[in-house]
Amino acid sequence: xxxxxxxxxxxxxxxxxxxxxxxxxxxxxxxxxxxxxxxxxxxxxxxxxxxxxxxxxxxxxxxxxxxxxxxxxxxxxxxxxxxxxxxxxxxxxxxxxxxxxxxxxxxxxxxxxxx
Amino acid sequence: xxxxxxxxxxxxxxxxxxxxxxxxxxxxxxxxxxxxxxxxxxxxxxxxxxxxxxxxxxxxxxxxxxxxxxxxxxxxxxxxxxxxxxxxxxxxxxxxxxxxxxxxxxxxxx
Numbered sequence: 001x002x003x004x005x006x007x008x009x010x011x012x013x014x015x016x017x018x019x020x021x022x023x024x025x026x027x028x029x030x031x032x033x034x035x036x037x038x039x040x041x042x043x044x045x046x047x048x049x050x051x052x053x054x055x056x057x058x059x060x061x062x063x064x065x066x067x068x069x070x071x072x073x074x075x076x077x078x079x080x081x082x083x084x085x086x087x088x089x090x091x092x093x094x095x096x097x098x099x100x101x102x103x104x105x106x107x108x109x110x111x112x113x114x115x
Numbered sequence: 116x117x118x119x120x121x122x123x124x125x126x127x128x129x130x131x132x133x134x135x136x137x138x139x140x141x142x143x144x145x146x147x148x149x150x151x152x153x154x155x156x157x158x159x160x161x162x163x164x165x166x167x168x169x170x171x172x173x174x175x176x177x178x179x180x181x182x183x184x185x186x187x188x189x190x191x192x193x194x195x196x197x198x199x200x201x202x203x204x205x206x207x208x209x210x211x212x213x214x215x216x217x218x219x220x221x222x223x224x225x
Contacts, residue, residue: 042215
């Protein structure tokens with residue numbers, strides 16, 4: 001019963017490097033999203049998708065790209081890593097609109113450090 | 116002004132005590148409210164939804180005050196296992212966006 005799977009769990013990057021955080025869910029959920037969590041702040045939405053081929057920006061999208069070619073996968077790309085992107089990243093999925101009683105499920109998180 | 120604000124704590128309480136804390140939200144059009152629990156270095160997990168009439172789940176009681184735009188969480192008979200950070204979460208008009216507070220840390224000591 002995998003749920004939402006994120007990889008890698010830990011990553012250290014050098015400034016300017018690019019990388020992709022992978023996220024996959026096996027619940028056939030239409031809605032997927034990426035959040036980042038920084039000390040003293042709540043989780044903030046980076047990008048989200050309401051279905052394959054559809055993505056939209058969240059609160060803090062700069063420096064990140066996403067794509068949704070399949071229902072299962074929602075990778076997050078850091079184009080040119082900056083120290084300000086040091087954070088914990090959570091992928092999440094839901095079966096439908098969150099105001100309609102659908103529960104959101106989070107992955108276990110990816111700890112990213114940019115040096 | 117942040118969309119969702121919480122007292123960060125920490126609330127340090129002995130086992131068996133009652134602890135309560137609030138969360139305020141700025142968007143009066145917010146529609147759904149939740150408390151999530153987050154353990155150290157773990158993902159957030161849903162603790163309970165918050166309904167207009169108030170609701171209980173075992174030792175946990177959540178209340179919503181729309182007029183003053185806050186929600187509260189009360190934990191009775193605290194257990195060591197209740198030690199965690201409690202996140203206030205609000206959904207506004209965007210059906211797909213959760214707004215999180217920064218969390219209230221509760222430490223229950225023996």
